[in-house]
Amino acid sequence: MKTTVGVPLDIVGYLKGMKIKPSLIRVKVLDYLIHKRNHPTADMIFKALAGEIPTLSKTSVYNTLKSFVLAGVAQEIKIENTEVRYDVFTNVHGHFKCTVCGSVEDLKLDAYNITSDDLEGKKITEHHVYVLGFCSNCNKKKNKKNI
Amino acid sequence: MKTTVGVPLDIVGYLKGMKIKPSLIRVKVLDYLIHKRNHPTADMIFKALAGEIPTLSKTSVYNTLKSFVLAGVAQEIKIENTEVRYDVFTNVHGHFKCTVCGSVEDLKLDAYNITSDDLEGKKITEHHVYVLGFCSNCNKKKNKKNI
DNA sequence: GTTATAAATTGTAATGATTACAAAAATGAA
DNA sequence: TTCATTTTTGTAATCATTACAATTTATAAC
Ligand SMILES: [Mn+2]
Ligand SMILES: [Mn+2]
Ligand SMILES: [Zn+2]
Ligand SMILES: [Zn+2]
Numbered sequence: 001m002k003t004t005v006g007v008p009l010d011i012v013g014y015l016k017g018m019k020i021k022p023s024l025i026r027v028k029v030l031d032y033l034i035h036k037r038n039h040p041t042a043d044m045i046f047k048a049l050a051g052e053i054p055t056l057s058k059t060s061v062y063n064t065l066k067s068f069v070l071a072g073v074a075q076e077i078k079i080e081n082t083e084v085r086y087d088v089f090t091n092v093h094g095h096f097k098c099t100v101c102g103s104v105e106d107l108k109l110d111a112y113n114i115t116s117d118d119l120e121g122k123k124i125t126e127h128h129v130y131v132l133g134f135c136s137n138c139n140k141k142k143n144k145k146n147i
Numbered sequence: 148m149k150t151t152v153g154v155p156l157d158i159v160g161y162l163k164g165m166k167i168k169p170s171l172i173r174v175k176v177l178d179y180l181i182h183k184r185n186h187p188t189a190d191m192i193f194k195a196l197a198g199e200i201p202t203l204s205k206t207s208v209y210n211t212l213k214s215f216v217l218a219g220v221a222q223e224i225k226i227e228n229t230e231v232r233y234d235v236f237t238n239v240h241g242h243f244k245c246t247v248c249g250s251v252e253d254l255k256l257d258a259y260n261i262t263s264d265d266l267e268g269k270k271i272t273e274h275h276v277y278v279l280g281f282c283s284n285c286n287k288k289k290n291k292k293n294i
Numbered sequence: 295g296t297t298a299t300a301a302a303t304t305g306t307a308a309t310g311a312t313t314a315c316a317a318a319a320a321t322g323a324a
Numbered sequence: 325t326t327c328a329t330t331t332t333t334g335t336a337a338t339c340a341t342t343a344c345a346a347t348t349t350a351t352a353a354c
Contacts, residue, residue, distance in 0.1 A: 021301080023302065023303090023350095025303080042341085056303090058304095059305075059306095060302080062341070063302080078227065081229075081231050081312090082312090083228070084340085096266070098269075099272065107261070107265050108264065109262075109263060110263055114256060114276065114278065118252065119243070119278070121282075121286060123286045124279070125280045126278065126279040127279070128276070128277050129275070131274040132271070133269050133270045133271040134272070142270075168331085170332090172331085190311080205312095205333095206333065207331080210331085229311075229341090231312085296353105296354085297352100297353085298353080298354095299353100300350085301349080302348080302350080303347080304347070304348080305345095305346085307343085307344085308343070309342070310342105313336100314338085316335095316336105317335100318331100318333070319330100319331080320332080321331080322327105323326105323328090324327085
């Protein structure tokens with residue numbers, strides 16, 4: 001499949017390949033995820049698409065996201081317990097969340113390994129890394145205040 | 148303060164040192180956290196203590212845990228978005244959660260470091276690592292079935 | 295095109311952990 | 325004791341997510 005940086009250009013074809021029928025809603029949601037790259041909540045997606053799809057229901061967004069996760073098209077990112085965020089990029093990477101503005105960014109993990117005796121006898125299916133702090137913008141603002 | 152493996156033996160004294168008045172509930176909750184080491188939810192703590200403190204309310208458990216987190220006595224562990232778990236050990240370590248039985252265990256991180264260009268300009272305040280999979284017990288059971 | 299069946303979408307109600315808040319009880323100094 | 329402060333409690337509210345049934349849309353056979 002034709003991609004740039006792991007992003008499928010042909011969204012309809014990509015969904016078909018993943019055995020998901022490319023309905024309007026599903027195409028729009030995937031398109032949003034791919035091009036915004038902002039790790040949105042279901043509600044953020046709903047608000048963003050409600051304009052172009054006036055009949056859209058929030059349940060449909062949830063249904064769509066659930067089918068994406070099931071098919072391996074997207075993954076759930078759980079940082080706060082108050083919200084689930086969604087990510088189309090399923091390769092291994094971590095996340096950074098700004099505790100001020102709430103933005104979530106990707107974190108390439110250059111040297112990432114978990115070694116632990118405590119994993120003896122276990123079967124690992126997923127591992128997650130996330131970091132909290134001040135994003136560049138919010139950090140700058142904070143430093144100005146403290147001058 | 149006298150401790151074994153980071154566990155304060157004198158719970159009342161420890162709470163006083165952390166500027167938390169050692170009420171019965173607070174002592175019992177901290178005692179539970181320290182000696183069970185099971186990363187419980189607020190509800191698990193409530194159910195466990197309701198017997199010895201018949202008047203206990205769930206709100207008090209939440210209040211207590213909130214004050215512990217504020218004072219740095221405990222930390223919140225967020226793996227599922229359906230529950231917050233609590234941990235008294237605030238040194239750096241990861242967690243493992245079994246997707247079958249739901250148990251949560253500590254994960255010593257022998258060689259743990261996150262290096263990423265993406266952290267440029269940010270200020271990090273917390274980092275979290277967690278792993279999902281089958282615990283030793285559930286893994287054994289699973290293997291037996293597949294023989 | 296009509297009809298029949300399955301799939302997708304919607305609206306509303308339910309769930310459940312957590313929080314808000316005000317009343318009641320306990321504490322502790324004066 | 326008395327009064328103020330802190331702690332604890334019970335109940336109601338919040339809010340993201342799920343359950344579920346009804347409606348709409350898509351698909352294929354006739
Ligand atoms: Mn990501
Ligand atoms: Mn732990
Ligand atoms: Zn920020
Ligand atoms: Zn298990």
